Amino acid sequence: MQTSIHAWHYGTRQPVQLDCDLGKITALTPATTAPAENVWLAPTLVDLQVNGYGGVDFQQDNLRAEDLLSAVHQLHAAGVGRFLLTLVTDEWPRLTARFRHLKKLRDTSPELRFAIAGWHIEGPFLSSEPGFCGAHDPALMLDPTPEKICELAGIAARDPLLLTLSPERAGALEAIALAASLGGVISLGHTDASSEILKRAVEAGASAFTHLGNGCPRTLDRHDNILWRVLETPGLTVSLIPDGLHLSPAPFRLLHQLLDSTKIFYTTDAMSAAGAGPGSYSLGRLKVEVGADQVVRQPGRTNFAGSALRPIDGVLRAAQMLGCPWQKVWCRYSETPAKLMGLRSELRVGGPANFCLLTFGAGGAFQRCEAYQAGVRGEGVMAAPPRRAGLGTSGVE
Numbered sequence: 001m002q003t004s005i006h007a008w009h010y011g012t013r014q015p016v017q018l019d020c021d022l023g024k025i026t027a028l029t030p031a032t033t034a035p036a037e038n039v040w041l042a043p044t045l046v047d048l049q050v051n052g053y054g055g056v057d058f059q060q061d062n063l064r065a066e067d068l069l070s071a072v073h074q075l076h077a078a079g080v081g082r083f084l085l086t087l088v089t090d091e092w093p094r095l096t097a098r099f100r101h102l103k104k105l106r107d108t109s110p111e112l113r114f115a116i117a118g119w120h121i122e123g124p125f126l127s128s129e130p131g132f133c134g135a136h137d138p139a140l141m142l143d144p145t146p147e148k149i150c151e152l153a154g155i156a157a158r159d160p161l162l163l164t165l166s167p168e169r170a171g172a173l174e175a176i177a178l179a180a181s182l183g184g185v186i187s188l189g190h191t192d193a194s195s196e197i198l199k200r201a202v203e204a205g206a207s208a209f210t211h212l213g214n215g216c217p218r219t220l221d222r223h224d225n226i227l228w229r230v231l232e233t234p235g236l237t238v239s240l241i242p243d244g245l246h247l248s249p250a251p252f253r254l255l256h257q258l259l260d261s262t263k264i265f266y267t268t269d270a271m272s273a274a275g276a277g278p279g280s281y282s283l284g285r286l287k288v289e290v291g292a293d294q295v296v297r298q299p300g301r302t303n304f305a306g307s308a309l310r311p312i313d314g315v316l317r318a319a320q321m322l323g324c325p326w327q328k329v330w331c332r333y334s335e336t337p338a339k340l341m342g343l344r345s346e347l348r349v350g351g352p353a354n355f356c357l358l359t360f361g362a363g364g365a366f367q368r369c370e371a372y373q374a375g376v377r378g379e380g381v382m383a384a385p386p387r388r389a390g391l392g393t394s395g396v397e
C-alpha cells in the first residue's frame with residue numbers, strides 16, 4: 001500500500017512530499033505548493049523513560065499484551081513512536097520476574113517489539129539516602145554485582161538496555177564497566193557521588209545522567225551539590241523532564257545555555273496517569289495522586305513520583321520555556337535519545353516509514369499529533385490510515 005503525505009518539513013520548514021511503500025520511505029522531495037492545512041512532518045519522538053502510560057502501570061505483575069498495546073497506542077497519539085519500557089526498584093526476584101514476563105509479551109507481537117525499543121532499569125542500584133532515593137523504596141536498594149548485571153543483560157538479550165545506577169554504591173564502577181562491555185548504556189542518577197567518582201564512572205563507561213535536577217533532595221548545599229558536580233563532569237548526556245515542574249523554567253533555560261545542545265535530551269519519566277487525567281494511580285507498590293496541575297505525589301510527601309506529562313506537551317513546553325519554535329527542540333526528543341541508545345529516529349529515504357504528523361490551527365495553536373509506524377501491523381504503512389488533510393492514501397498495492 002502506497003501512501004503520500006503533503007506537509008511542512010519540521011527541519012527545513014518547507015513543504016515536502018513524503019511517499020511510503022511497503023513500510024519504507026520511498027521519496028522525500030520538496031513540494032511546490034503549501035499543504036492545504038497546517039500539517040507538519042517530523043521523526044517520531046523517542047522516550048527513554050516510560051514507567052506507564054494512559055492508565056497502564058508497567059510495574060504491575062501479570063500485565064497482558066493488550067494492556068501494553070493500549071499504552072503503546074496512547075503513546076503514539078502523543079507523538080512517541082518508540083520508547084524504553086522502564087522498571088523501577090522492587091525486590092530483586094519480583095523485578096526480574098516482571099522484566100522476564102514483559103520481555104516475553106513484547107516478543108510475541110511485532111507491534112510491541114517495534115514500539116518498545118528496549119528497556120530502562122532504574123534501580124535498585126540507587127542511593128538509599130533521603131531525597132536521593134526519590135520515590136524508590138530505600139529499603140530495597142542493592143549494590144550491583146556482576147551476577148545481577150549479567151542477569152539483566154541476559155533477560156534483555158539483544159534489546160537496547162539502559163541502566164540507571166548510583167556510582168558510589170559498592171562495586172558500581174566494576175558494574176558499569178561490565179554492563180558497558182555487554183552492550184548496555186549506563187546512566188548515572190539518584191546519586192550523591194563525589195566529583196571523583198563521577199569522573200571514574202564516565203571512564204568506566206557511563207555516558208548519561210538521568211533526569212538532572214531530580215532524584216535529589218529539595219534543598220542542597222549551595223557550595224557543593226550533585227548538580228554542580230554533574231555539570232562539571234565531561235562526557236555525560238543528561239535527560240531533562242520538560243514539564244516546567246520537575247525543573248522550573250529558569251534552570252531549564254540555564255542548562256541549555258551551559259551544555260552542548262547535543263548533550264541534552266528530553267524524557268517524560270511518565271507513569272500511568274500520563275495521558276489519563278487527574279486521580280489516584282499506582283506506581284508499582286506506591287499509591288500516588290495526580291492533581292489538576294499534573295504533579296504526581298505520594299500522599300503526605302513533597303517529592304515527585306514520576307510525571308503525568310504527555311510527550312507532545314513536553315516538546316511544546318520546552319519550546320515555550322526556551323522561547324523558540326517547537327521545531328528547534330524536536331531533535332532533543334527524537335534524534336538525540338535515539339542516538340544514545342544506538343537507534344535511529346529520522347526521516348530518511350530507504351528508512352522505515354515511521355513519522356509523526358502534527359496539526360496546528362490557522363493561528364498556530366497545536367491541535368493534535370500522531371506517530372505512525374511502518375508495517376508493524378502487518379499491512380503496509382498504517383493499519384487504518386486516518387483521512388485527514390495533507391495525508392492521502394492511494395491504496396495501490
Ligand SMILES: [Zn+2]
Nearest residue numbers: 122134211215
Ligand atoms: Zn528517577
